[in-house]
Amino acid sequence: MKVNYADTVPLSTLDWRGKAAITIFFRGCPLRCPYCQNHPYLEEPDLVELDFVKEQIRNSRPFVSAVVFSGGEPLMQKGVVPLAEFAKEIGLLVGIHTNGCYPEMAKELVKQKLVDKFFIDIKASPDNPELYGKVAGWGEYEAVKKTPEEITAKVIETIDTAESCGLEPELRTTVIRDLVGSREEIASIASWISKHMKNREVTYVLQQGIPEHSLQENLRKTRVFEREELYELGEIAKNFLKNVRIRTKEAGEEII
C-alpha cells in the first residue's frame, strides 16, 4: 500500500501540547481554505510505500512518545490505519489533525483503538454553512466538491465520533482578518460547541492565521491578528467554554 506523503518533522513539541512527537504530513485535501499555509501539499502527489514512513517513525521512536498525522488531510489516506497500527505496536500514542471531512475514517480508527487524540478544525460555526463554505474555499476552487452543508455535516459527525469515544478532542479555529474572526463569529462558534458537546471541558484553541504564505494571493497582505486581539477573542469564547487557549507567533500557546 502507498500513501501520498509530503514531509516529516522527526521531533516536534508544537503539534501535540505536552508531548514530544514525530509529525508526518500527507498530501491532498478536499478543501481549499484561502489561508492554507500547506498549499504546496495540496496538488502534486508523491506516493511512497508504507515502509518508507514506518522507517521514519521507527527512527524517531527513541525521542518521542507520540506520532501525529497531519497534512493536507491525513484521513484521506487509507494507509493511516496500518501506520497507526504500527505506531501502536512500538508503543506510541497516535494523534490526528483533521479538517473533519472523513468521519468514516475517524470511526474506523476509533473502532480499532488506533487513535488517542483528535485535533479537529472548526473553521466557522456549523450553524452557518455559508461562512463555513467560504472559509473552506467552496465556490472559489473547483477542487472543493462537497457543498457547505455536506462539509458541516461531516465535521459534526467527526466531532461526535471523537466525543462519543471519550477522547477529549481539541477543536481549533484559525482566525484571519476579513475572512473569519469577528467577535460575533467567535461567539457563535464557542456557543455552538457549548451547546453541542456534552463534554464542557473540551479544549478550544484560537490560532493566529499567518496570511503571508496563504493559498489565496489577495490574502497575503492582510494584517495579521495581533496577540492582544486574539486574547480578546479568547475572552469572548471563554464566556461559553471552560478551556480556551490562543496560539500566536509572539507568545506561543496561552491559556485564557
Ligand code: SF4
Ligand atoms: S483543511 Fe484547509 S488549511 Fe487544512 S490543509 Fe486543507 S486546505 Fe489547507
